[in-house]
Amino acid sequence: MSQHDDKRRKLLGRLNRQLAYTAPLLALAAGGAVLHAAAGDDAAVADVASPSDASLMLASNHAEGAAEAQGEAEGDAQGEAEGEAEAEGEAEGEAEGEAEGEAEGESEGGASAAVARPEGYSPAYSETGDNPQEMLARGEELYYDTSLSSNGLACASCHGSDGQDMGYNSTFEQPFPHQVAMAANQFGMSEVHADEMVQICMVAPMAAEPLEWGSEELTSLAAYMVEVQKRVAGEPHDL
Structure with a gap:
């Protein structure tokens, strides 16, 4: 390689470094190219072979600089877009979680x-007993009445008939109000009164609507269940 070619190679390398990091001022003269290095360069550069060589080098370095700037801008834009997408995803996830939690709580x-x-509800039966015999007789009729349910069940279907009591947990031996497993598991109630237990059986096993509060049916069934509990x-x- 000639001394002149080696000089041109070094000059091109220096131009690339200066244009990429210090943005020097380039001036092309009519009879040749004179390059003024940026502050901090260790030597001035001169005697380029021809104006066309300098122009080509200038254009090449400008193109490289523009490509690098464009790549950095695209990378920044992509990073911002990904960050926004992640933030939106987190916000949507939190909103969905809150909505599900509220829906479960409402349910x-x-x-x-x-x-x-x-x-403020006050029942028309006594939970300690001594209820009228006609009320207890009506409660016993309803205890066997399958028309109260939507699936053909009656209270007796799960809890026995003719005094053959069954299907009760040990907690049922305690006076009302007391703990009922179904009430705790399905309705979050720590203990229930006799009329509340009747309503739970209406809604859950019997798949029906609750009885009207204060109605003759609910009052009679609750009074009857007070006596069943004692039995x-x-x-x-x-009884």
């Missing part, structure tokens, strides 16, 4: 509200 609250005593517990009862 559980609505279910317990259907079977729990309304605020299961081995206590004196009026």
